Amino acid sequence: MKVLHVITGLDIGGAEQQLRLMLRHLPVRSEVVTLTAPGPVARGIEADGTPVTHLGMAGNRDLKALPRLVRVVRQGRYDVVHTHLYRACVYGRIAARAAGVRRVVATEHSLGDRQIEGRPLSAGTRGLYLATERLGSATVAVSDSVARRLEGWGVRPGRIRVVPNGIERGRFGYDASARRAVRARLGLAEDAFVVGGVGRLAPGKRFDRLVRAVAALPDARLLLVGDGEQRGRLQAVARACGAGERVLLTGACEDPPGDPSSGLPSLPALLSAMDVFVSASPDEAFGLAVVEALAAGLPVLYVACPAVDDLPPDAAPGARRIGETVPELVSALAGIREARVGRLPQPAAAHRYDIARSARQVLSLYESLPPLSDKRVTP
Template identity: 35%
Template sequence: MRRVVVLTRGLPLHHAGGMESVAWDLARELARTAPVTVLTTSLPGRAEFELDGVRVRALPGTPPGRYSAAWWRGSRAALAAELSDGSVAGVLSVSAGAFSGVDLAAGRGARTVLQAHGTSVMELTSKLTSRRLRPVLSSVRNVHGLLRDVATYRRFDTVAAIGPSVERSLTRPPLGRLVAMPPVHLLPNGIDTARFHPDPAAAARVRRELAVPEGSPLLLVAGRLHPQKRVDRSVQLLTGSGAVLVLAGDGPERAPLQRLAAELGVDDRVRFLGAVERGRLPALYAAADVSLLTSQWREGLPMAVLESLACGTPVVTSLTTAPVEGAGDAVTRADATSPRALAATVGDVLERGRSTVPLLPPGYDLASVARRYAVLLGAG
């Protein structure tokens, strides 16, 4: 049986994050039908081990969870070793993970698939339109990233775009004109519906633990508290309402958000949970009446949206977040720059109520998505 090698800078073992969770869930599912090895950055006290049926090689000397010169050197050498016996059918690059070794895979006859969570063009656009000094200044790095992408994308056999906005960015100008792009397939993030599903008992338990008053709507933001995520818009929704807001995540905006909640007089109705283990998320989604994503970033297809739907929880997103095909009114996009429009949209969704059955459209479950990846990787 031919093997699959996945290269990613981070896993949930490094830190909680959407891209990390996507990579690990997909590796676990692929391992049901073919041997899978994941090459990743260093983990304290661990170098090579097996977990959930996946062989993991954490490369020593590489800074955890990020790209570096040591990662580019080390991942290339590690991939060369994996390819040496000719048993590898396909190599999956999570974002830029395999950029330094994609040519080696091609030389050994292994299929190469780039999983694109976004593009440098998307990030550059978001930063330039943020009107904040620090993101605008840091956009210089994205120009360098764009040049790297132009040079590297064409080396892959296939690109898997995780959402429609990513697909458009890859296939239309400027990237579509600058790069002789390989075939681009729209492959959404897959959700493990055995873990993420409606759970009334868990929902009741969570509401008790969080001291949510009987009858009060529960709003949830699951994700990093980063300035570009504009979680302040979600906090402002609490003024003039009896809702409780749960923030499941940590980041540099935590202290400013705590100050904002106090200034608005709603700090008693905001639950700051900090970084949350992924195993706790299904119960939080199941307990929420509405899941919120009020980001000003151009978002591809965030895991938080799909996980919420799998748990029967409707979602309200900003207009910068890509729509979910087939979700219908389970996902409502609103003008998050207008507090009045956002509040009206959330009110409408609350009035309709949450679902007792999953809202995730067909084709977004992990097993279906993994089967499509297996075919592209030559392991199907």
């Protein structure tokens, strides 16, 4: 079986790194097209042995990119085209049908209650999505919550398959030596209370609340892993709260590392250096960073995480849902600090969300899809 994955971009991001992990575990011949931004994850995918083609798309309305994508699909003679992220799903489905591919799958990675991929939902966004969704064979939702949102949009339930995001679980076990090494490198005392967060530094992630909460706990330090347009603002908030020296921003961390010479510790090592993990985002499609933190044995505080909420409570005993306000977060962090919560065993949730299991589900979907009509779409 030969599969082409089409994705909007391959800079560092959750969906992008999820694609790389999936490719490492899918037992099929795969190739990748990125419409834009062939960044660090593209280099990592190529280092893993999967070819990546950059389509050079100029923007959302660059219609000249569509015939270029059709040619790539037609020349590759693919059995399946699998699209990821909104723009790639719209253009990729049309191109796949125009090229005569009869199995077309899309994964919906980032559909929240009020946003898609960090942008507010609109009637036009929904209409275009639904119009092109009908050209595919199936739409994969990364959580039960996303599946329900797709149904609410108007996607027929029979066309939706739930295949959760996954992690390479074995890489995330707690490592005491990595904890010591990372803390020494970052100037964190061995007995410091270190609060952690991971993600793109964007407004919707609400890392500003995390900064303010840590500022209210004089002996706490914040280790924030990620980069984005809010970096400068978060630094300003930390200074304004008098916590500038207690807030550490490491920059973006690709996981698994694509460039070992980058110098940044691996994500599992950074998680080992933390004492508690916080996800303050109120609108998530899955919550992969929470699952990674649980796999690292961390107690976790979260505002929204379908990956945990869709499971029985005993599947993630170290996770606790909290309110959105800074005082609620301060209270929860103070409680964990006072209780001296140590490292926890990997919960059942980490086993459920192993990437090898998700890859088997994707392969089974590819093999079970009935061929679409061979009637081609004219782009």
